[in-house]
Amino acid sequence: MITVKNLVKRYGKITALDDVSLNFDNSKVTAIMGENGAGKSTLLKICAGILPFDSGSVTVEDFSIAKNPIKAREQIGYLPEMPEMYNQITGREFLFYIASLRKLKNAEKKINQITNTIGINNFLDYEIGTYSKGMKQKISITTSIMHNPKNLLLDEPVYGLDPLTSRKIQDFIKSKKQTTVIATHSTQLVESVADYVYIIMHGRIIIYEDVSKLIKEYGNIEDAYFHIKDEKENV
Amino acid sequence: MFDTTKIILKNNSRDIFSKIKESPILYGFFSFLMIISILVFAFLTYFILTFETKINIKIEDVFFMVVFSFFVKSAYDFYRYYINSQELKYALSTHIDQKKTVSEVFLSVFTTNLFVWFVFSILYLVFLSAFKIDVYDPVLYLIFNLGIIVSICLGCTISINFFSPKRIRLIPTIILILFYLITRDPLYVVLTLPVAILHIIWSIKNSINSYQYIRRKERTRDRNQIKIRSRIKAIFNREITILWRDRLIFSFIFTSAGAGFGSGYLYLYGDEIFIPESLQNFYGDFLPSLFIFMGVMIVVTYTSVFPALNLFLNEEKTLWIIRHIPIKNDTLIYGKTSALILCFITSIPFIAYISIFIGIEHIFFVIWFLIFSYIAGAIISIPLGVKYVGKKSDIMLLYSVTMILFVVLGIFSTISTMILQNNPYALPIMLFIIFVELFVLFICLKISSKMLELKYPSTA
Numbered sequence: 001m002i003t004v005k006n007l008v009k010r011y012g013k014i015t016a017l018d019d020v021s022l023n024f025d026n027s028k029v030t031a032i033m034g035e036n037g038a039g040k041s042t043l044l045k046i047c048a049g050i051l052p053f054d055s056g057s058v059t060v061e062d063f064s065i066a067k068n069p070i071k072a073r074e075q076i077g078y079l080p081e082m083p084e085m086y087n088q089i090t091g092r093e094f095l096f097y098i099a100s101l102r103k104l105k106n107a108e109k110k111i112n113q114i115t116n117t118i119g120i121n122n123f124l125d126y127e128i129g130t131y132s133k134g135m136k137q138k139i140s141i142t143t144s145i146m147h148n149p150k151n152l153l154l155d156e157p158v159y160g161l162d163p164l165t166s167r168k169i170q171d172f173i174k175s176k177k178q179t180t181v182i183a184t185h186s187t188q189l190v191e192s193v194a195d196y197v198y199i200i201m202h203g204r205i206i207i208y209e210d211v212s213k214l215i216k217e218y219g220n221i222e223d224a225y226f227h228i229k230d231e232k233e234n235v
Numbered sequence: 236m237f238d239t240t241k242i243i244l245k246n247n248s249r250d251i252f253s254k255i256k257e258s259p260i261l262y263g264f265f266s267f268l269m270i271i272s273i274l275v276f277a278f279l280t281y282f283i284l285t286f287e288t289k290i291n292i293k294i295e296d297v298f299f300m301v302v303f304s305f306f307v308k309s310a311y312d313f314y315r316y317y318i319n320s321q322e323l324k325y326a327l328s329t330h331i332d333q334k335k336t337v338s339e340v341f342l343s344v345f346t347t348n349l350f351v352w353f354v355f356s357i358l359y360l361v362f363l364s365a366f367k368i369d370v371y372d373p374v375l376y377l378i379f380n381l382g383i384i385v386s387i388c389l390g391c392t393i394s395i396n397f398f399s400p401k402r403i404r405l406i407p408t409i410i411l412i413l414f415y416l417i418t419r420d421p422l423y424v425v426l427t428l429p430v431a432i433l434h435i436i437w438s439i440k441n442s443i444n445s446y447q448y449i450r451r452k453e454r455t456r457d458r459n460q461i462k463i464r465s466r467i468k469a470i471f472n473r474e475i476t477i478l479w480r481d482r483l484i485f486s487f488i489f490t491s492a493g494a495g496f497g498s499g500y501l502y503l504y505g506d507e508i509f510i511p512e513s514l515q516n517f518y519g520d521f522l523p524s525l526f527i528f529m530g531v532m533i534v535v536t537y538t539s540v541f542p543a544l545n546l547f548l549n550e551e552k553t554l555w556i557i558r559h560i561p562i563k564n565d566t567l568i569y570g571k572t573s574a575l576i577l578c579f580i581t582s583i584p585f586i587a588y589i590s591i592f593i594g595i596e597h598i599f600f601v602i603w604f605l606i607f608s609y610i611a612g613a614i615i616s617i618p619l620g621v622k623y624v625g626k627k628s629d630i631m632l633l634y635s636v637t638m639i640l641f642v643v644l645g646i647f648s649t650i651s652t653m654i655l656q657n658n659p660y661a662l663p664i665m666l667f668i669i670f671v672e673l674f675v676l677f678i679c680l681k682i683s684s685k686m687l688e689l690k691y692p693s694t695a
Contacts (some may be wrong), residue, residue, distance in 0.1 A: 050558040052689040066691035084552035088480045089473065092452045096461050101560045107463050125455040176542035178290035 001150055001179055007056035009042055009203075015127045016042045017053070018203040024151070029173060029180040031190040031211070033225060034200035037225035040183035041081055044153045045202070047181070048078035053125030065153050081183075083140035086127055089122065091139045094128060098143045107146070117131055117172070118165055133160040142171065151179040157191060167191050187221040195220070199228055206232045239339035243316055244346065256422040262632045272357060277362035283369065298421040299381060301537055307349055309390025312344045317442075318398045319481070336570045341435065345387050352383050355470075374623060381425040387430040395438040404431070404441060407434045465623075466562055470570025474546060475577050487538045487581035495588030497531025503592050527593065528648055531608050534585045534646075538578045539612030544633060547570045547620030554624065564684040572617060572680060579609055600655070603665050608644050610672045614679050621683040679681040 002024040012086050016039045027070040032040045045051040046056055049065050054163075058065040063072040086096055094117075099107035115121040120138040128136065137160050146153065157173070158166040173180055173193045181207060185191065190197055190211060197214065199207045207228050211221065218224035255262045275461045283292060316341045322401070356379070360370045396404040411431065415424055464472060472673050477486055501508070502523045510522065550557060557567055582605060616636050623632060655661045 045555075048555075048559045049689070050555050052691050055692050055694065057694075066689075070561045070563065073559060077560065078555070078559045082552075083555075085556065086473065086477065086553060088477045093454075093461055093473075093476070096463060097469055097473050098556070098560065100464045101466055103373065103466070103561055104463070111260050125458055127454060187291070 001061060002181070003057075003059045004043070004047070005057045005212070007043075007046065007053055007058065009039070009046060009051070009053045016203050017046075020056070020200075020203070020205055022198060022205060022208065024179050024181050025127065026179055027177050029176075029182065029193050031194035031199060032181065032200060033185070033187075033190065038200040038233045039203040040200055041155050044155050044181065044183050044203045045080075047151075048153050048166075049073045050078070063091055075150045077152045079137075079140050079144040079152075079154045079157055081159070083136050083137065085128045085136060088129065088134060090125050090127055091131070091135075092124040094139060095124070095146070097105035097143055099146065102147045104147055110146050111142065114146055118142065118168055134162060134165070137161055138165065142175045145172075149178065151181070152185075153181050154174065155183045156185070157182060159184075187225060190221045191215065199225065200227065201232060237339055237342065239336050239348070240343045243340065243343040247347065258490050258631070261635075269547055269674060270358070274362050277359055277366060280363060281366040281368060294375070295419060295421060298382060298424075299415070299419070301379065301420035302382045304423065305352065305383050306390045306393075307387040308351075308596070309344055309348050309387040310393045311390075312347065313391040314341065314398075316340045318344060320395055333442055334439055340608050341391050341439060344391055345384075348387050349383065352380075356517065378421050378425055380621045381428055382421055384422055385431045388428075388435040391432075392434050392438045395442050399441065403440070404438065419608070423650055466566050467570040467573065470567060471573045472583050473572055478542065478574065478577065479551075484577070487578060488584055490537045491582045492533050492584035492588055493531040494530045495585035498526045498533075499589040499592030501526035502589075510601050524652070527589070528644070529603070530589065532637075532641060532644065534582050534605065535570055535608040535640065536633075539575065539609045540636050540640060541633060542578045543572075543575055543613050543616035544620045544636065546574065547617070547624040548632070550624055558689075564687040565597045565681070568617070568621070568680050568687070572613065575613055575684045582609065603669070604648065604651075607647075607672060608640075609646075610669070611643060611675055612636075612640055614672070614676050615643070617682045618679055618686065621686045624687065671683035 004020055004022050007017050008015065009018040015039075020039075020043065021207045032043065034040050037180070042051065044051050047060070049069050052066075058072075060072040061075045063075065089097070092111075095102055096107065099111065103109065112121065115138075117126060118138045118141060120142070121134060123131070123135055128139065131139070137157075139219045141157065144154070152173075154173075161169065170189065170193050173182070182189065182194065192210045197207075197209060197211050198205055214221060216222040218227055264383075317337060320340075335349075347599050352616075389411060392408050395407065396402060396408070407430070411427055414427070505526050506522045585605065586598065586602055589601060593601065619632065619636055655664065658664065
């Protein structure tokens with residue numbers, strides 16, 4: 001479970017997140033939607049302990065990300081939007097490096113299992129520098145889930161992936177029993193995997209709703225998104 | 236057409252302009268230093284031509300020095316834009332014909348280096364004219380230009396063929412270099428221009444066997460060595476793997492050996508070469524130790540300051556990895572810093588070569604001074620690297636650290652020489668100083684670890 005209270009994040013004069021408070025509940029998949037620059041990735045980065053913030057608080061499984069970052073990070077798996085890795089080492093070397101840093105037991109078995117599932121096992125001995133965007137995404141997904149974290153933060157998880165892998169990732173997210181947060185532009189992904197959705201506009205949360213309720217009311221998430229967004233903009 | 240060339244050239248110019256925008260004072264200073272360096276070279280030329288010294292530098296020597304510089308620069312540029320290019324890596328690892336792309340990469344290296352040559356040479360000639368030296372010699376300038384073209388072609392062939400499965404293709408380049416060494420005549424270099432052009436065309440034709448295939452085979456072969464390690468060992472192992480695969484280790488070794496040989500030679504013959512006979516009595520004692528000092532500075536800058544800074548600066552886009560992993564900053568810093576041990580080992584050739592010239596009685600002090608300088612380099616560089624972690628690797632930061640180190644070591648070497656000369660307790664004092672320095676390094680690592688922490692509000 002991740003709890004965010006009165007979070008403010010500024011980049012110079014620009015306020016990326018303005019007094020944001022929210023909860024990511026246990027065993028639920030929550031999607032965060034919003035325009036480019038709305039603050040989705042910033043929110044995920046802060047929850048993952050990558051970015052500091054200006055005021056407010058973030059706790060992961062009751063561990064404060066500011067006061068107890070190591071314990072908080074242990075509970076998190078994070079997939080960035082643009083997963084840049086060390087280009088000179090191979091995918092296998094990178095996965096074992098991360099597994100070593102996380103002190104993972106049965107690392108080889110877990111790595112083989114995940115990489116087989118998402119279809120990157122045949123490319124593990126290639127240098128990461130030679131990977132396409134999708135391959136990097138697959139390696140990064142493996143690092144985010146191999147320690148079986150209680151909370152999973154995924155920034156555009158299926159962007160750049162082939163349809164088959166995208167389907168596999170979606171099935172995986174649905175099958176998970178842990179807290180999962182997805183920042184995405186894909187309304188199809190939200191409909192397919194999310195239980196709840198937050199819509200962010202200019203660093204503020206404009207709505208938090210049950211996905212099935214939105215679909216019932218508006219027909220689909222895309223229409224719901226535009227309707228709610230227009231409504232708030234007019235206000 | 237020429238899309239790759241355009242992209243490379245645009246990227247280069249954008250990179251320079253964005254850096255100038257980011258830190259105009261630093262880059263203004265840097266440009267000023269470049270102009271001053273050319274002015275110094277022009278002044279040295281004027282000095283050698285006007286005053287009687289024992290320096291016997293011929294135009295052939297200058298020619299070969301310039302040609303060699305561009306040979307090395309072209310080889311490195313080609314390595315950067317082709318062999319080690321992140322943008323081209325994926326395309327190069329496929330079976331798609333690369334001849335067009337590689338030709339365009341060559342064209343960008345060619346254009347950039349010729350541009351650099353024209354700017355520098357014209358500036359140099361302008362300064363020479365200011366010293367009232369007659370510079371009108373179009374034939375000589377043409378010979379220099381053609382020599383530069385030969386060196387760019389051969390430099391690129393080195394990069395293509397060294398990183399290919401058939402290194403035997405390097406033979407024409409090696410034969411040409413040997414030919415130049417034997418003949419020692421710029422005209423012969425110019426005459427081999429058609430051969431150099433043919434060789435680069437042939438090399439580009441065969442560039443399909445890029446080193447990516449070799450590296451991939453190597454990686455598959457090295458698979459058995461991949462295992463779970465302790466955290467510090469894992470970080471250490473990753474750092475040295477990158478140093479090894481970037482071929483930096485070899486470059487460190489060659490630099491150390493070269494600096495050892497060069498400074499050792501100058502230690503013995505430097506004052507005879509550089510100082511007019513009438514002035515030698517005034518400078519005789521000062522210059523030899525200065526040459527050793529400069530040798531140590533070169534080795535330390537390249538094998539300590541440069542890797543220590545880049546240990547952190549290179550985390551530019553990969554910062555998310557170290558930030559989201561639940562490890563202490565101390566562990567990360569110790570792991571990264573331990574990789575410097577390997578870099579220190581590469582400075583051993585410096586000791587080996589310099590001992591040939593300075594004799595065994597002084598070598599102990601030189602080893603001690605090298606260790607001292609090496610640790611001092613790490614003490615200055617690591618906190619600065621941490622301070623700018625996530626920023627792009629910058630030549631100006633390296634330059635600034637080197638200048639700080641130069642001043643610190645300059646002062647310290649003078650003081651230590653005074654203290655240690657004819658002192659019966661020299662050895663314990665030296666050991667004590669190293670011990671104190673290691674303690675300072677430890678404190679520095681602790682401070683760096685604190686600096687790496689994210690700054691949260693106190694109420695969070």
